[in-house]
Amino acid sequence: MYYRPHPDDCQYSYPLDFTPIFNCDTQEIVHIDVPTERRPVNQAPPNNYHPAAIEAEGGYRKDLKPINITQPEGVSFKVDGRIIEWQNWKVHVGFNYREGIVLNNVTYNDKGIERGVFYRLSLAEMVVPYGNPEHPHQRKHAFDLGEYGGGYMTNSLALGCDCKGAIHYMDANFVNRAGASQTIKNAICIHEEDAGILFKHTDFRDDSVIVTRGRKLLISHVFTAANYEYCVYWIFHQDGTIQLEIKLTGILNTYAMNPGEDTHGWGTEVYPGVNAHNHQHLFCMRIDPNIDGPQNTVFQVDARAAPGEVGSAENKYGNAFYAHKTKFTTPKESMSDYDGSSSRTWEMANTNRINAYSHKPASYKLVSREVPTLLPKAGGLVWKRAGFARHAVHVTKCKPNLIADSIHPLIMLSRPRRPDPPGGPPRATDLRGPVTRSARMDRQAWG
DSSP: OBOOSSTTSOGGGSBOSOEEEEETTTTEEEEEEOOSSOOOOOOSOOOOOSHHHHHHTTOSOOOOOOOOOOOTTOOSOEEETTEEEETTEEEEEEEETTTEEEEEEEEEEETTEEEEEEEEEEEEEEEEEBOOOSTTGGGOEEOIIIIIOTTTTBOOOOBTTTBOSSOEEEEEEEEOTTSOEEEEEEEEEEEEEEEEEEEEEEETTTTEEEEEEEEEEEEEEEEEETTEEEEEEEEEETTSOEEEEEEEEEOOOOEEOOTTOOOTTSEEEEETTEEEEOBOOEEEEEEEEOTTSSOOEEEEEEEEEOSSOTTSSSSTTSOOEEEEEEEOOSHHHHOBOOOGGGTOEEEEEEEEEEOTTTOSEEEEEEOOSOOOOOOSOTTSHHHHHOGGGGSSBEEEEEOTTOHHHHHOHHHHTTOOSSOOOTTSOOOOGGGTSOOOOBTTBEEEEEO
């Protein structure tokens, strides 16, 4: 709960110390949580961000020169309905109330051959656990996609502010919670950006220089989840990389504190009387690979020092190392975490399609260096609810006839069919069987 001394004041500067419990069905307040230690309303002056408030304090910066982004010959991508083609890429752009942007049927034209890459890509879930152990803050762990809906909260974007340059917009059309059609104008922004140097080489022998500029295509939307804005960018590169980038902006979620109060390390005083609690933002990406067709296998890849001591026949100088691959054969095996010491990655491979030069399977590599551990303790409320966040990667079966179980990680990776074993993974039926493929059984990765 928050207080505003004036209608235009930022309420996050004036947090209240109690929490009403509201029954949405009956439209009644059924309880109010009041802390043992009371904290009065903040008496500090407002700290506002509206233009009038900024101008009253000296105005915006005036030391930036304009940057004009122009494409006088137009954009390099083509749009046909919901299908985009750009630099050999082809992708269908969908949208739903929960995930927001959903990319389907992602292919790459390899010298005239349209090769499958991914059947479906989406940001499927997220959780934001807060780290103050004082009651009732254990309840603060929003599932912004699963509970509120990233599609519902998507902004209508404005040229020159949210998106800059030569922009193509798509509206978002979906069925809302009332069963009616809903449209968000200009919900999806599509544009190109310079991507710096794509390739460069200087031959010191003859001083010849080759340099190529890179370009990238961005498909994005922005949604507002209460105090936070999440800017979601699906980025296609010319070298075959697909990148998901999420920018976080908005305002910190805050709580009241007494003058001179010790936060005990659970938060930071960001303004007089305002405590911003420690918290995490953990995202779950759903990946349905289609690498040269549906018969795909997932491997965990770790850089390892080769066996053999220095002076041995197999590693005489001790400098040998290689990429060790572990094939996932069951969903339980696939529950894996990032390991920086081995630069761990995960490969999605079509073992039936062999590259003519490397003699290895056609593959796409899942690379993520920013994979924090879920910090709430095992067995706690957040840990029980956010099963997808217990590990960096899960590989599960996709059952087309059970679409809700297949696309919702809170169901797929968190809902127990039997009581969970102490300290163990969520015991869902999908975690017991093999991940081998059949005509009616697909496979998908969650990371």
